[in-house]
Amino acid sequence: MMEATGTNGEPEIGKVERYTQHLTDGAPQYTLKEAAERAGTSTEIVRMFWRSMGFPAIQSEEKPIFTAYDVDVIRAHQEMANLGSADSTAMNSLIRAQSYFADRQVLWQYEALVEMAAKRFGVDEISARYYVLDHFGQYEEFLMYQMKYAWRRHLAAFLRRTEVELENMHFDEDVEMPLIRALGFVDLVSFTNTSEKLTPHELAELIQTFEFTCRDVISSYGARTVKMVGDAVLYIADDLLTGVRAVTGLISALNDAPDMPNVRASLVWGGVLSRFGDVFGPNVNLASRLCSVAPQGGVLLDSETATAVARLARPGLEVSPSDDVELRGIGAVSTFTLRELR
Secondary structure: OOOOEOOOOOEOOOHHHHHHHHHOOOOOOEOHHHHHHHHOOOHHHHHHHHHHOOOOOOOOOOOOOEOHHHHHHHHHHHHHHHOOOOOHHHHHHHHHHHHHHHHHHHHHHHHHHHHHHHHHHOOOHHHHHHHHHHHHHHHHHHHHHHHHHHHHHHHHHHHHHHHHHHHOOOOOOOOOOOEEEEEEEEEEOOHHHHHHOOOHHHHHHHHHHHHHHHHHHHHHOOOEEEEEEOOEEEEEEOOHHHHHHHHHHHHHHHHHOOOOOOEEEEEEEEEEEEEOOEEEOHHHHHHHHHHHHOOOOOEEEEHHHHHHHHHHOOOOEEEEEEEEEEEOOOEEEEEEEEEEOO
16 A cells, blocks of 8 residues: 655655644654754753653664754753753653643543534544544644643742741751641542443543532632542642531532432541642541541541641531541541531
8 A cells, every 4th residue: 555645755644743743843853862962961861851751761762753842842951950950850850740740631631622522513432532633733722821821820829828838837857747738538439339330421421520529619618639539539728627618518519419429538637748749648648548438428537637626616517526447557546527517
């Protein structure tokens, strides 16, 4: 079978490839060595950069992989390190952060547009995916504008709340995790059994309703979604009262959502380690274990968090003792249930 050629004798490329070359400012033209030389750095630095971007390891040093656009960015990466503004570890961490979220972002955007196309044109999912693949370019300018706006707005919000928090923090060398947060999980009970009874469309609708409700309600109370973990969400708040309001409000909203399975939640007040856009530490593990044994429709607390909530002395909040539980990897824990009286 002969390969299609254009008027100049070059192989003819498809619409998607033409668009991807537009995104990368042309077809690949530089090998690993050539890209390193043009960027004024070593091949190992280029390999590390590519790996940090989340792309497959470079197997062939003879195959053109990089464009002039890639070389410009790699050069800027190296110049930043040379100026001493950030060391190589920090630079690679920044690249990993941007690439990780960019990868998830483009997938989310694509799936949202596919769903829109299927509904708008009344076509099957495969046809909808082909449509978006061929028409993604018409959304490019708006998506880039929206991404820049979201980044700047979230950075502004982060800097403001960080400044406020630092003004109230005092260094204590005996405290391993000085970031004190309210955090917890909310998950769907018996999600596996529920999902097996649903059609793919119904399952997608359930997941979307759960995720959108979680994100909307959590943010509306001033808390933040750290991440979705399968059929669960990890949320966090800078103060305990915000955490209480977010989790009780979320439980109420999910209970009111049509066709939503039963939910359960946890709330823990304590120190965490913040890295890579995520939170870690014993209190995160405690919140996860508490959620797994929480009663349906309930919020489970450990004793220290229960004491802290009681100190809030807020009308309408009820904290009552529950059973002692044996949590895997933690041991025996005295638990309490939290309820908001309406």
